[in-house]
Amino acid sequence: MSRAAPGAPREALSGAIRAAAASGEPALVAYLTAGFPTRAGFAASLRAIAGAADVVEIGVPFTDPMADGVTIQRASLAALQQGVSVKWILAELAAVGPVGAPLVLMSYLNPLLSYGVQKLARDAAAAGVSGFIVPDLPLDESSDLRQACETEGLALVQMVTPVTQQQRLVALCAGSRGFVYAVTMTGTTGKLVAVPDQVIGYLERVRALSPVPVCAGFGIRAREQVARLRGHVDGVIVGSALVEVLERGEDPAAWLKRLRG
Amino acid sequence: MNAAPDESRQLLADLIAGRFPDARGRFGPYGGRYVPETLIPALEGLARGVEEHLHTPQFQQDFKQQLQSWVGRPTALTFAARLSQRWGARVWLKREDLAHTGAHKINNAIGQGLLAQRLGARRVVAETGAGQHGVASAAACARLGLPCVVYMGAVDMERQAPNVGRMRLLGAQVVPVTSGDRTLRAAIDEALRDWVADPLGTYYMLGSALGPHPYPYLVRELQAVIGREARAQMLAAHGALPDVLIACVGGGSNAIGAFHAFVPDPSVEIIGVEAGGRGTALGDNAATIVGGRPGVLHGAYSLLLQDNDGQVQETHSVSAGLDYPGVGPEHALLARVGRVRYESATDTEALSAVRELSECEGILPALESAHALVGAQRWARSHPGGTVLVCLSGRGDKDMPTLQETLLADGAREGA
Numbered sequence: 001m002s003r004a005a006p007g008a009p010r011e012a013l014s015g016a017i018r019a020a021a022a023s024g025e026p027a028l029v030a031y032l033t034a035g036f037p038t039r040a041g042f043a044a045s046l047r048a049i050a051g052a053a054d055v056v057e058i059g060v061p062f063t064d065p066m067a068d069g070v071t072i073q074r075a076s077l078a079a080l081q082q083g084v085s086v087k088w089i090l091a092e093l094a095a096v097g098p099v100g101a102p103l104v105l106m107s108y109l110n111p112l113l114s115y116g117v118q119k120l121a122r123d124a125a126a127a128g129v130s131g132f133i134v135p136d137l138p139l140d141e142s143s144d145l146r147q148a149c150e151t152e153g154l155a156l157v158q159m160v161t162p163v164t165q166q167q168r169l170v171a172l173c174a175g176s177r178g179f180v181y182a183v184t185m186t187g188t189t190g191k192l193v194a195v196p197d198q199v200i201g202y203l204e205r206v207r208a209l210s211p212v213p214v215c216a217g218f219g220i221r222a223r224e225q226v227a228r229l230r231g232h233v234d235g236v237i238v239g240s241a242l243v244e245v246l247e248r249g250e251d252p253a254a255w256l257k258r259l260r261g
Numbered sequence: 262m263n264a265a266p267d268e269s270r271q272l273l274a275d276l277i278a279g280r281f282p283d284a285r286g287r288f289g290p291y292g293g294r295y296v297p298e299t300l301i302p303a304l305e306g307l308a309r310g311v312e313e314h315l316h317t318p319q320f321q322q323d324f325k326q327q328l329q330s331w332v333g334r335p336t337a338l339t340f341a342a343r344l345s346q347r348w349g350a351r352v353w354l355k356r357e358d359l360a361h362t363g364a365h366k367i368n369n370a371i372g373q374g375l376l377a378q379r380l381g382a383r384r385v386v387a388e389t390g391a392g393q394h395g396v397a398s399a400a401a402c403a404r405l406g407l408p409c410v411v412y413m414g415a416v417d418m419e420r421q422a423p424n425v426g427r428m429r430l431l432g433a434q435v436v437p438v439t440s441g442d443r444t445l446r447a448a449i450d451e452a453l454r455d456w457v458a459d460p461l462g463t464y465y466m467l468g469s470a471l472g473p474h475p476y477p478y479l480v481r482e483l484q485a486v487i488g489r490e491a492r493a494q495m496l497a498a499h500g501a502l503p504d505v506l507i508a509c510v511g512g513g514s515n516a517i518g519a520f521h522a523f524v525p526d527p528s529v530e531i532i533g534v535e536a537g538g539r540g541t542a543l544g545d546n547a548a549t550i551v552g553g554r555p556g557v558l559h560g561a562y563s564l565l566l567q568d569n570d571g572q573v574q575e576t577h578s579v580s581a582g583l584d585y586p587g588v589g590p591e592h593a594l595l596a597r598v599g600r601v602r603y604e605s606a607t608d609t610e611a612l613s614a615v616r617e618l619s620e621c622e623g624i625l626p627a628l629e630s631a632h633a634l635v636g637a638q639r640w641a642r643s644h645p646g647g648t649v650l651v652c653l654s655g656r657g658d659k660d661m662p663t664l665q666e667t668l669l670a671d672g673a674r675e676g677a
Contacts, residue, residue: 063573064558067297068451073440085570109295109557114571136557140285148353159298164459168301186299187458226629 008153009130013055013102013178017213017235020054026226027235029179029215030105030242030256032073033059034092035084037246043096045246050099052256057133057237058088058093060107067135069188070187073239075247086115086167093127102130104157104178109137112145121148131155131178139175149177157181162202179235180210183218189240191219195228203232223261269290269598276594277292277525286474289597291564291590294473295557300453303460308475310380315482320375327371331404332361334368336487338494343621349642351648353503355491357515357655358626362396362427363656365487365515366468370397373466382464384408389454390417390445390511391582391629392424393655394468407464409433412451414444417581418602421613424659442575445511445585449559469512470589473560475590477517481599484518487652492522495650503650505530505640510603511547511583511631513592515654516663524600533592534636536578537605543568547576548605549588550596562591579608579663580628582655612667615657627655628663 020027021095027033030053035149061076061084086107093103100112105124112120112134124132131154137145139158149156155178173180184199185191207214216229217237226236238259241246245255272289275281281288294304314320328334336359341352351448357365370387377385385407389395395411402409411428415437418425427437431468441447449472455464470480489505495503504521510533523529538546546552549564556565558573566574566586578584596602606614614634619625626634630653637651657664 064446064450066450066559067299067457069454070440073383080572085572087570110565110567110573111571113556114569136560137298138294138296138298138301161299163299163302165302172298183299186460188454224513260266 009102009125010153010155010178013104013130013155014212016054017103017179017215021213021234024230025070025260026229026233027054027057027213027215027258028260029055029057029217029235029237031057031059031237032246033061033072033079033243034089035061035079035082036075036243037078039082040091046096047099048253049242049256050101052253053101054235055102055104057101057104057239058089059107060089060105060111062108062111065108067188069191069240071243072189075104075243086111086120089218090123090127093129097129097239103128104131104133104155105129106133106135109134117145117148121152125152125154129154131157133157133159133181134153135159139172159183160206161186162199169206170209173206175212176212179213179215180206181237182206182214182216184216185218187218189218195225200232203229207233223259226259227261270592273598273600274296276598281591281594281627282474282478288380288477288591288594291562291593292474292477293562294560295488295562296473296560297457298472299457300460303456304473304475306380306461309496311475311479314379315479320379322377324372327375327513328368332367332371332637333359334486335490335494336493337497338359340498341622344618347621348638348641349645350667353495353499353648353650354624354653355487355519355650356653358624358630358653362393362400363517363658364393364397365404366394366397367400368486368518369468369480369483369514370394370401370466371404373479374401374407377407377464378405378437382407382463383462384410385464386410386412386452386455387466387468388412388445388448389468390414390422390448390584391580391627392417392428392659395433395435395580396424396431398466398468399428399431403432410455410496411435411457412438412448414438414442414448415604416443417448420663421581421631421659422662428618444581446573452513453559467516467554470517470591471512471559471561471587477561477591479513481517481591483522484514485519485521487515488520491519491650491652501528501646502647504644504647505532505653506650507532507534507633507640508652509534509583509629509654510550510586510588510592511629512587513589515652517589517591519652520595524595531601532636532640533601533603534632535603536580536583536606536632537607537610538577538579539608541574542575545577546605547578547584547586549586550592550603551605558587561590563593564588564596577639579611579667580632582627582629583632593648604636606632610635615664625657626653627657628660630654
């Protein structure tokens with residue numbers, strides 16, 4: 001697999017995380033479900049979050065989000081009820097233009113398959129997207145989407161977990177582009193978890209193996225967790241907690257600033 | 262959807278030769294393993310466990326012993342004399358309704374329970390639609406001394422209330438699922454979420470021949486006893502194989518179990534009957550093969566009822582066990598190569614079939630199984646004098662709440 005030229009969207013993604021992490025604080029990767037709480041408010045939410053985060057992960061709603069907890073399930077359902085689709089999201093992103101932070105689409109596989117992976121990679125690159133996270137697409141099944149991403153210089157981010165065996169960890173880190181998404185716990189998204197020593201040890205192992213930056217996600221919602229992860233990861237991913245901020249109608253940028261400390 | 266003739270012949274030859282699922286867990290193009298990374302070690306462990314144990318003499322002996330002494334196998338093959346007279350064809354019924362707990366589901370549950378024990382599982386989770394797999398899982402876990410949690414959609418808990426009580430009496434914890442469509446599909450989502458939280462200590466007892474590899478294979482192997490018995494019983498009682506074999510298809514476990522032994526018999530036509538619900542519009546039925554297109558749901562690439570954006574469609578069927586927008590990957594292959602013909606039966610047709618079998622043969626069939634009877638009646642009409650074998654997958658006692666509101670409602674006609 002050829003490495004994309006410098007300046008490829010996925011290099012901008014890795015670069016933004018590295019640049020932020022160089023300050024000593026982990027980069028902030030912030031998630032929002034596209035079109036939640038409202039379609040009309042998406043552009044404004046996106047700009048506000050992009051202004052306070054280093055990377056924005058945009059969730060494509062799906063009817064069966066099996067890796068997600070109740071918060072993102074609720075947000076997905078609300079977005080679907082407003083007719084949010086991959087097509088709508090890409091059109092919105094193209095209309096909004098650059099927001100100052102790289103964008104990653106997080107989607108379950110079926111909406112992407114339905115769109116068509118070749119066309120998806122082309123249209124996503126044209127809309128300013130840097131890559132994809134697809135939680136139900138293991139590396140072993142991903143060759144079609146990986147090739148399509150490769151052609152456009154997009155990242156296909158691989159996830160690793162505390163139960164991933166060493167040999168597979170090596171393959172996942174080598175196969176990941178943009179960054180490695182290190183799941184901090186087994187279970188679905190959204191629960192508050194302390195960060196025990198063994199998780200720190202696991203993150204260190206991932207970081208030692210990975211040629212791309214490592215970002216920790218699942219259950220990140222408090223400043224203390226971010227501080228604890230400092231120096232052990234390149235970035236932290238915050239999802240459900242930020243969706244709840246939007247749900248409560250609070251200012252996402254102010255909340256992200258507090259998380260950064 | 263149909264493959265080119267040469268490709269079909271090759272795929273069917275590969276299937277009959279036992280080359281599917283292949284090393285990647287595929288049945289031709291269908292199947293695979295589309296799950297969060299957290300579940301990969303658990304699925305790899307399960308696949309290793311299946312390989313190490315399933316076909317050993319010791320496992321097979323334990324399985325057979327449970328099937329004979331506890332499930333009540335072999336189940337009977339019944340000649341439906343009065344139905345045959347009415348329909349003008351010879352109708353035989355493979356009586357899975359006589360299996361312990363009232364349906365074929367128990368074959369799979371006790372088999373997977375034996376496997377879970379060998380894999381050192383601390384607890385078992387299961388999903389259920391009609392409640393039959395939930396009851397079977399609860400019973401198998403009680404028998405083997407394993408704690409059991411069953412996820413069941415809130416809608417299904419209402420329409421299959423008798424089964425909820427049965428599961429609780431059998432010692433299982435029944436968790437109502439209020440997310441998603443609150444039926445089988447949401448119950449599978451929730452069971453998967455539970456499993457993701459404890460992938461190595463929890464055993465997921467999946468109830469149909471679907472999901473990520475190795476489940477479609479594992480469930481088929483455990484259910485294949487239906488077809489093996491039926492084939493031998495037909496030869497003994499009738500002296501020949503049937504002209505056609507018919508089963509209902511939701512996820513497809515009773516059907517794949519019944520079909521497996523007959524797929525290599527070129528003289529036997531095979532028909533799967535899906536839930537036609539209240540009509541052919543998307544959302545009004547659960548006829549996945551008839552009306553779906555390829556996609557990924559619950560861990561496998563198969564056929565799927567979905568909208569143009571790849572969102573999974575809500576389904577409708579009077580029968581909770583068929584009310585599911587996907588189908589097992591092996592059925593998708595059997596449809597693609599044309600070995601099995603899939604059609605659908607409506608709610609109304611299925612309800613009539615419940616009445617007809619009850620009145621003619623003294624057997625109250627499950628609403629699911631009634632769909633297969635509709636297919637059999639249709640086939641008989643166009644093949645007078647032919648021989649039809651129907652997989653009667655379960656009994657209808659669990660459907661009494663639905664039958665009270667339909668066949669037994671005020672104004673419903675009395676008798677025939």
